[in-house]
Amino acid sequence: MTLAAPVRDELITLGRALAFDKILSGNRDVSCMTCHLPALGxxxxxxxxxxxxxxxxxxxxxxxAGxxxxxxxxxxxxxxxLRKFLWDGRxxxxxxxxxxxxxxxxxxxEMEAVFxxxxxxxxxxxxxxxxxEMLGTDNDLADVPDEEFTELWSRIMDRLGAIEExxxxxxxxxxxxxxxxxxxxxxxxAIGGFLASAFSFSDSPWDRFLRGDDHQLTEAQLRGARDFMTVGCTKCHQTDILDGLPGNEFHNDALVQFGPGTGDGPTGTDDFxxxxxxxxxxxxxxxKTPPLRNIELTAPYGHVGQFVTLRGFVEHYNNVDSTLLAYDVSQVEPLLQRTLxxxxxEILATRDTMLLPIRLEETxxxxxVEFLKALTDDAARDLSAVTPFSVPSGLPIDRAR
Structure with missing residues (x-):
C-alpha cells in the first residue's frame, strides 16, 4: 500500500502550500484544507x-445564510x-x-501529461x-461563467504568478x-503529490497481522474480521482488506437524503x-464506496454524513430496508433535519440487492466495529505536523485545535 516511488520534496512543498492557501478560493476565505482538517481526520x-x-x-x-x-x-x-474520485466518480x-x-x-x-x-x-x-465550495460570489473569479473552466483556471494561475515565492x-x-x-x-x-505523501498509511494492526504478527488483533477484532468476510462486507470493500483486489465501486446502500441536493427529483433537493x-x-x-482505512477517525459517515457514529453506520446494514425507514434524523444538526x-x-427501488440478506446480531x-478500529494506523491519530505555519500569500491558515 505504499507509493510506487517517493514524491519529490519540492513537489510536496509546493502542494502543501497550495492545499492550505486560501488564495485558490474566489474570496480568499477558504482553502482546500478548510473542509479537510488534519486535526479532524x-x-x-x-x-x-x-x-x-x-x-x-x-x-x-x-x-x-445557512x-x-x-x-x-x-x-x-x-x-x-483510488481510480475514481468524488462521491459520484466524475x-x-x-x-x-x-x-x-x-x-x-x-x-x-498538455495538462493531462502533467498528472x-x-x-x-x-x-x-x-x-x-x-x-x-471555494469559488464564492462577488469576486474577480466568480464572474467567470460556469463551465468556462479554462478561463477560471487561468485566472487562478495569474493570482499565483503575482507572488514571487x-x-x-x-x-x-x-x-x-x-x-x-x-x-x-x-x-x-502538486496537491495530489502532497496528499499522496502526507496521508498514506499502511501500518495498522490489521496490516501487521497480514504481515504475520498473530498478536496484533484482539479476540473481538479477530471475530470481527471473520464476520466482515462472511456477512458480505467484502463484496464492496475488497481493497480495504487485501491488496490487489478490486473495490470501491458504486452502490445504493439505502441511505436517506438531506441537504441542498444536486438539483435532482421534483424538489431539486435529491441527489441521483x-x-x-x-x-x-x-x-x-x-x-462511491469510500475506503475504510482510519475510518474511526473520520466521522460522520455517508455521502451526506448521515451517521455520526461508526456503530450507527454499521447498524444501518442490519436489514437496510428497515433501518432506512427507522432513520433517526435527530443525529444531524437542526438546519439539515428539516431538509430530510x-x-x-424511490431509494429502495434501486438499492443494492446484495444488502438484503444481511442480518447482524448486536454482538x-x-x-x-472493533475490527474496523484495527484499520487505524496510530500515526494518523496526530497529523498536527502536516499543517504549515504560513503560506506564500500570507493569508491566515485554518487549523482546528
Missing amino acids: TGDGKSLPVGAGGIDLGPDRSHP QFTLRHSPALFNLHR VEALEVGSIRTPAGEHIAS EFGPLSAFPLFPVTSRV YRQLFEAAYAGTSFDDMSLAHATN GRERVTGDPADRRRF LHNYD VVDDL
Missing part, C-alpha cells in the same frame, strides 16, 4: 461542509490507491489510460470551480519549466449520484 466533523463564506471551523462552522455544500467531505487517506481513470472529468476537452493533452498521480492529480481542479516554488518543483509555461494542472498535480455521470437510470442513488426527504420508496455489530 482530514474531514471537518460535519455532515455537510460549509465552504465559501463560512465562519469558524470544524463542527462549529456555519454560514450566515448554506451547505452538496455532499460530505470525504477523508483523504490513501488516495493514491473524476476517474479510464481503462485506456486517460482521465474522465467534468471539464471534458478543457483538460488539454503524475492520475486522477488524484486531476480532482483538485474542481472544488475551485464550485461556488458553494510561488513562482520559485513552481519552478523548483518542475525543474526546467518556466512558471509562465505552466497551467493549474501543475498546481493540482452516479447516474449524473453515466446517464444510466440503473446508477440512480449509487455513490421522505422518498424512501456481531460490536465485533465489526
Whole structure:
C-alpha cells in the first residue's frame, strides 16, 4: 500500500502550500484544507461542509445564510490507491489510460501529461470551480461563467504568478519549466503529490497481522474480521482488506437524503449520484464506496454524513430496508433535519440487492466495529505536523485545535 516511488520534496512543498492557501478560493476565505482538517481526520466533523463564506471551523462552522455544500467531505487517506474520485466518480481513470472529468476537452493533452498521480492529480481542479465550495460570489473569479473552466483556471494561475515565492516554488518543483509555461494542472498535480505523501498509511494492526504478527488483533477484532468476510462486507470493500483486489465501486446502500441536493427529483433537493455521470437510470442513488482505512477517525459517515457514529453506520446494514425507514434524523444538526426527504420508496427501488440478506446480531455489530478500529494506523491519530505555519500569500491558515 505504499507509493510506487517517493514524491519529490519540492513537489510536496509546493502542494502543501497550495492545499492550505486560501488564495485558490474566489474570496480568499477558504482553502482546500478548510473542509479537510488534519486535526479532524482530514474531514471537518460535519455532515455537510460549509465552504465559501463560512465562519469558524470544524463542527462549529456555519454560514450566515445557512448554506451547505452538496455532499460530505470525504477523508483523504490513501488516495493514491483510488481510480475514481468524488462521491459520484466524475473524476476517474479510464481503462485506456486517460482521465474522465467534468471539464471534458478543457483538460488539454498538455495538462493531462502533467498528472503524475492520475486522477488524484486531476480532482483538485474542481472544488475551485464550485461556488458553494471555494469559488464564492462577488469576486474577480466568480464572474467567470460556469463551465468556462479554462478561463477560471487561468485566472487562478495569474493570482499565483503575482507572488514571487510561488513562482520559485513552481519552478523548483518542475525543474526546467518556466512558471509562465505552466497551467493549474501543475498546481493540482502538486496537491495530489502532497496528499499522496502526507496521508498514506499502511501500518495498522490489521496490516501487521497480514504481515504475520498473530498478536496484533484482539479476540473481538479477530471475530470481527471473520464476520466482515462472511456477512458480505467484502463484496464492496475488497481493497480495504487485501491488496490487489478490486473495490470501491458504486452502490445504493439505502441511505436517506438531506441537504441542498444536486438539483435532482421534483424538489431539486435529491441527489441521483452516479447516474449524473453515466446517464444510466440503473446508477440512480449509487455513490462511491469510500475506503475504510482510519475510518474511526473520520466521522460522520455517508455521502451526506448521515451517521455520526461508526456503530450507527454499521447498524444501518442490519436489514437496510428497515433501518432506512427507522432513520433517526435527530443525529444531524437542526438546519439539515428539516431538509430530510421522505422518498424512501424511490431509494429502495434501486438499492443494492446484495444488502438484503444481511442480518447482524448486536454482538456481531460490536465485533465489526472493533475490527474496523484495527484499520487505524496510530500515526494518523496526530497529523498536527502536516499543517504549515504560513503560506506564500500570507493569508491566515485554518487549523482546528
